[in-house]
Amino acid sequence: MSDTLKALVQACRAGEADYQDLIDRVPYARFLGIQVLAQGEELTFILPRNENNLGNPTLPALHGGAVAGFMEQAAIIFILLQMGEPRVPKTIDFTIDYLRAGLYQDTFAECRVTRLGRRIANVHISAWQKNREEPITIARAHFLLSDENA
Amino acid sequence: MDVCKRSLETVRHSRMLGLEVLSAEEEGVRLRLPWREDLVGNPDTGVLHGGAVFALMDHAGGMANSCRLYPAVEITPTIDLRIDHLHAPTPGKAVICDATCYRLSAHVTFVRMTAWEEGDEQGEPVATGQATYTRMKLDRSGRVAS
Numbered sequence: 001m002s003d004t005l006k007a008l009v010q011a012c013r014a015g016e017a018d019y020q021d022l023i024d025r026v027p028y029a030r031f032l033g034i035q036v037l038a039q040g041e042e043l044t045f046i047l048p049r050n051e052n053n054l055g056n057p058t059l060p061a062l063h064g065g066a067v068a069g070f071m072e073q074a075a076i077i078f079i080l081l082q083m084g085e086p087r088v089p090k091t092i093d094f095t096i097d098y099l100r101a102g103l104y105q106d107t108f109a110e111c112r113v114t115r116l117g118r119r120i121a122n123v124h125i126s127a128w129q130k131n132r133e134e135p136i137t138i139a140r141a142h143f144l145l146s147d148e149n150a
Numbered sequence: 151m152d153v154c155k156r157s158l159e160t161v162r163h164s165r166m167l168g169l170e171v172l173s174a175e176e177e178g179v180r181l182r183l184p185w186r187e188d189l190v191g192n193p194d195t196g197v198l199h200g201g202a203v204f205a206l207m208d209h210a211g212g213m214a215n216s217c218r219l220y221p222a223v224e225i226t227p228t229i230d231l232r233i234d235h236l237h238a239p240t241p242g243k244a245v246i247c248d249a250t251c252y253r254l255s256a257h258v259t260f261v262r263m264t265a266w267e268e269g270d271e272q273g274e275p276v277a278t279g280q281a282t283y284t285r286m287k288l289d290r291s292g293r294v295a296s
Contacts, residue, residue, distance in 0.1 A: 005194065027190040028199035031166075054162045056225075063163035064228050065208045069201020073191075088192045091200040095232040 009086040019043065022077055029073050032066060036077070043081075045074035047107040047127075054104065062102030068094065071109050071125040071139050078111040079121050079143055089121060089143035096139040105129050107136070119146045153220070154179065154213055164209050167202060174217050178250035181210045182268065185242050196241030203245055203265060204233050207279040210249035211261040215283055218251040218259070224287050225294065226259060231281035233263075239276045244268040249279075259283045 008025070011017035019036045023029045032053060035046040047053065047062075047070040055063030072094055079089050109127040125139045126132065154174040158164055167189065172180040183189075183198075183206040191199025208231055215226040239245050246266050253260040263279035289295040 025193055026199070027188045027193065028202060031188045032201075052162060052166045055164070057160050057162065063161065063205060063208075064231075065167075065201065065205020066163050068204045068208070068231075069199060072201045072204070073199070076191075088194065090238065091235050093232060093234045094200060094204060095230065096228075097230045098228050101227070 005080075005088070006086050009080055009083075012081060019077070019081075022080065023073070026073065026076075028069065032070055032073070034070055034073055043078060043110070045070070045077070045109040045111075047109070049104055049106050051104075059101065060104045062104065062107065064096075064098060064102070067102050067107060067127060067137055068096050068139070070107065071096070071127055071137065072141065074109045075111050075123045075125050075139075075141055075143070079113065079116070079123065079145070082113060082116060083145065087145075089145055092120070092142040092144050094139060094141040096137055098137050100134070100136040102136050103129060108132070117145075119144065121145055154216065157213070157216070158209070161209065163205065167205055169206060169209060171213070172246070174213065176217055176220065178248055179210055179213045179217055181206060181213070181247050181249075183245045183247070185239075185244055190241075195238070197238045198241075198245065200233070200235055203235075203239070203247075203277055204231070204279075206245060206247050207231065207233055207249070207263045207265065207277070208281070210247045210263055211251075211279070211281045211283065214249035214251045214261050215254075215259045215285075218254055219285075222287075223292075224285050226283040226285055229258070229282040229284050231279060233277055233279045235277050236275055239265075239267050245276060246271055254285075257285055259285060
């Protein structure tokens with residue numbers, strides 16, 4: 001895995017690089033238009049309102065796949081920043097519950113690592129629009145961290 | 151088939167992903183997601199992002215519902231979807247997804263999805279999915295019936 005990624009993650013941790021640089025490395029993250037807001041060590045991921053992410057044209061509502069991809073990418077960045085030897089985690093599985101329609105608005109997401117093992121990470125992701133107490137979707141995912149036996 | 155092709159055209163995000171309907175029958179649908187540089191999730195390997203494959207599956211599942219329900223028209227928002235990534239798809243290759251609605255209950259549909267690399271539709275799947283959708287019947291004016 002590339003040394004540039006490792007250097008970038010370390011620079012982000014040290015406050016010498018913008019978290020956004022880490023996101024903008026990923027073509028698909030740019031495709032969705034993902035942004036990040038860092039407040040101290042707390043990260044909130046943002047999927048700005050963008051008509052390219054619409055699914056239902058008449059409501060209008062966001063495409064469930066765009067919201068899912070946003071949450072998955074948020075979790076990947078979140079784990080990367082916690083790894084001793086940063087390498088892009090591989091998604092093993094991703095399970096999402098849709099609780100409310102994603103309106104044509106900005107969407108926010110936060111992650112909680114339930115367990116960061118040596119090989120596998122278990123992450124919970126929650127996304128909201130109005131306020132974080134009313135999530136539009138919640139997701140649970142497992143990521144493979146090491147390349148051994150992958 | 152034509153209805154499915156037209157419906158896909160109205161879904162902006164799916165059009166942006168380059169999704170394409172290959173077949174649509176009552177028993178199930180087959181959709182294609184192209185490999186494209188802007189859909190890559192890992193810039194070091196060139197592998198497609200899991201989110202793009204997820205969107206492909208979600209859309210295929212919704213379309214499988216429509217085909218099963220046809221000629222009735224209902225909208226079927228996703229309740230939940232789980233995707234398992236069995237192995238990474240080869241960079242440069244499109245991903246093909248089959249989706250089948252295997253149970254249509256009064257209020258809920260149950261769908262399974264399987265995805266392969268293009269050209270390897272008989273081989274090992276790259277991903278499998280399992281989802282439920284809720285049925286919302288439309289009245290004559292096309293609004294959701296209460």
